[in-house]
Amino acid sequence: MDSSIMSLAEMAKQIKNGQKIVVFKDCSVPMELGRTLIKQGIKDLHLVTVPTGSMLPDMLIGAGCVATVETSGVSLGEFGLAPQFGSAVKSGRINILDATCPAIYAGLQAAEKGLPFIPLRGLIGSDVLKNREDFRIIDNPFTDNDPIAVLPAIEPDVAIFHAGMADVYGNVYIARQAELKILSHAATKTFVTVEEIVNFNILEQPELAAATLSAMYVDGIALVPNGAWPLNLPGYYDYDRSSIKAYAMAAKSDNTFKTWLETQNRGPVIDSN
Amino acid sequence: MNHTTEELLIATIAEFLYGLKHIAVGVLSPIPGSAALLAKTYSDEVKKVSIIGSTKEPYRLDGGVDLFDCAGQGRVDAFFLSGGQIDGEANVNLTGIGTYPKQETRWSGAFGSAYLYFLVPRVILFREEHSRRVFVPKVDFISAPGVSAPNIYRPGGPYALVTPLCQFLFDRTKKQFLLKSIHQGHSLEEVRDNTGFGFEVPETIPTTAAPTKKILKLIREKVAPIIADPYPDFANKCWPNH
Numbered sequence: 001m002d003s004s005i006m007s008l009a010e011m012a013k014q015i016k017n018g019q020k021i022v023v024f025k026d027c028s029v030p031m032e033l034g035r036t037l038i039k040q041g042i043k044d045l046h047l048v049t050v051p052t053g054s055m056l057p058d059m060l061i062g063a064g065c066v067a068t069v070e071t072s073g074v075s076l077g078e079f080g081l082a083p084q085f086g087s088a089v090k091s092g093r094i095n096i097l098d099a100t101c102p103a104i105y106a107g108l109q110a111a112e113k114g115l116p117f118i119p120l121r122g123l124i125g126s127d128v129l130k131n132r133e134d135f136r137i138i139d140n141p142f143t144d145n146d147p148i149a150v151l152p153a154i155e156p157d158v159a160i161f162h163a164g165m166a167d168v169y170g171n172v173y174i175a176r177q178a179e180l181k182i183l184s185h186a187a188t189k190t191f192v193t194v195e196e197i198v199n200f201n202i203l204e205q206p207e208l209a210a211a212t213l214s215a216m217y218v219d220g221i222a223l224v225p226n227g228a229w230p231l232n233l234p235g236y237y238d239y240d241r242s243s244i245k246a247y248a249m250a251a252k253s254d255n256t257f258k259t260w261l262e263t264q265n266r267g268p269v270i271d272s273n
Numbered sequence: 274m275n276h277t278t279e280e281l282l283i284a285t286i287a288e289f290l291y292g293l294k295h296i297a298v299g300v301l302s303p304i305p306g307s308a309a310l311l312a313k314t315y316s317d318e319v320k321k322v323s324i325i326g327s328t329k330e331p332y333r334l335d336g337g338v339d340l341f342d343c344a345g346q347g348r349v350d351a352f353f354l355s356g357g358q359i360d361g362e363a364n365v366n367l368t369g370i371g372t373y374p375k376q377e378t379r380w381s382g383a384f385g386s387a388y389l390y391f392l393v394p395r396v397i398l399f400r401e402e403h404s405r406r407v408f409v410p411k412v413d414f415i416s417a418p419g420v421s422a423p424n425i426y427r428p429g430g431p432y433a434l435v436t437p438l439c440q441f442l443f444d445r446t447k448k449q450f451l452l453k454s455i456h457q458g459h460s461l462e463e464v465r466d467n468t469g470f471g472f473e474v475p476e477t478i479p480t481t482a483a484p485t486k487k488i489l490k491l492i493r494e495k496v497a498p499i500i501a502d503p504y505p506d507f508a509n510k511c512w513p514n515h
Contacts, residue, residue, distance in 0.1 A: 025337075026326075051337055051384075051385075052300075052381070052382070052384060071382055072382050072383060072384050072385070073367070073381035073382030073383065073384045074381055074382065075300075075301075075381035075382075077300065077301065077326075078301065078504070078506060078507075081380065081381060082381065085379075086378075086379040086380075087379075089369075089374060089375070089376070089379045090375055090376060090377070090378075090379050091375070092374070092375045096374050098368060098374075098382055098383060099382075099383070100383045100384070100385060100386065100387035100388050100417075101337055101341065101384055101385040101388065102337075102338075102341035102345075102385060102388045103387075103388070105337060105338050105341065109338075120388065121345060121388065121391060121392060121426055122387055122388035122389070122390070122391040122392060122417075123387050123388065123391075124421065124425050125415070125418040125421050125422075125425065126383070126387040126415050126416060126417055126418055127368070127373065127414045127415040127416065128368075128383050128387045128415075128416060128417075129387070131373060131374070145424050146424070146426060147424065147425065148426070176333075176335075177336070178335065178336055179336040179337065179338055182338070234328060
């Protein structure tokens with residue numbers, strides 16, 4: 001047995017005020033862990049969304065858990081704008097570090113390689129670059145007259161995500177969400193909630209091994225069935241559209257959001273035996 | 274054969290896509306996504322349509338990194354962008370209205386625009402609302418610029434703009450839009466009244482071709498069931514029996 005298996009409550013306690021937390025966009029989102037962090041009253045997070053965010057960042061921002069959000073966009077997709085994110089940016093309650101999707105990936109990829117910065121095409125002439133003091137333009141050192149943007153590595157304290165399956169050895173099967181490896185490699189620590197924990201070593205299965213995050217990168221695994229609800233987990237369950245719609249409506253005003261948080265900030269009813 | 278506005282827009286956008294090898298479709302893009310699928314259904318030369326948000330092969334992407342790396346190498350031929358504001362130099366604003374960062378209206382954010390607009394040769398701009406609040410003289414925030422200085426690496430950029438009233442081509446040298454055609458039932462006056470920026474007008478203005486029977490059949494029978502995966506509400510609204 002790997003000592004990284006823990007309860008959701010133990011996992012949530014390892015995530016501290018002020019940390020830089022990296023989360024994946026719209027599947028593999030650890031919603032139940034997010035709800036637990038809200039209840040725990042976590043504060044001043046620097047949230048990095050890869051590369052965009054939906055309900056989890058909106059909810060954490062609305063609940064007052066976030067000081068800075070580094071993102072290429074926060075949106076509830078077809079359910080509309082992310083209202084709590086929008087009002088927090090407007091009022092200046094949170095710092096916003098606007099990026100563009102490949103810039104977030106590139107910054108994390110620099111971190112996973114142990115590099116201080118990374119170049120990226122595009123960006124020059126945009127107000128995205130203009131408003132990022134940490135983004136620079138340099139001359140391509142290998143050719144003449146080729147300005148190129150360079151971005152600092154993004155080095156999160158913690159990566160959190162939800163996956164289908166982990167094993168008792170601490171390996172996590174991430175299926176087709178290959179990019180979760182980038183988050184985990186870039187972050188100092190990784191905490192994962194899963195639908196099931198199996199007894200065999202996933203890395204010993206050739207068909208599964210390539211889509212598995214090695215235990216070396218994993219600091220905590222908690223068994224949390226339906227942990228991505230009301231978002232989806234490919235291969236397990238689809239979006240709970242009515243619950244997301246209800247959230248999208250409630251989040252439009254601070255009052256209804258507060259009520260939602262007090263009454264609806266819970267997971268689906270599940271068997272706990 | 275009668276068609277809906279959505280079907281006209283899908284057929285009109287697809288005209289820019291026939292024969293391209295790889296067409297990629299971003300978030301919140303059911304009409305461009307349908308157009309890309311139509312182009313692939315119609316033409317064998319379209320080898321791949323990638324749809325962000327699709328869970329089904331062969332349309333799903335192997336993650337965002339895959340899309341951006343492909344685009345960086347020149348392996349994406351067409352992409353679509355929209356904007357809360359778009360101006361006459363094809364600058365796109367997906368970020369918000371007012372003075373940044375505490376804007377009066379904050380939208381989602383730039384998404385991939387500040388990168389893909391530079392790298393994808395044919396970026397088709399699309400907006401379902403044709404009004405002066407969308408098509409402004411100058412955007413409040415340049416999420417992605419329409420044109421760049423000559424020394425900036427930029428194989429890609431704006432190619433056309435399609436709206437429910439008309440379609441424009443973008444001239445990257447003149448840095449302005451050229452009216453290509455006006456859709457049936459609309460007029461130049463109406464286009465001008467609802468566009469906040471100036472644009473070039475040809476001597477004779479064609480009417481946008483209506484989708485043929487063959488195209489409509491492909492949209493309804495082949496495209497609708499596929500676009501229903503990433504966009505169920507859109508598919509149910511447009512083709513309740515798909």
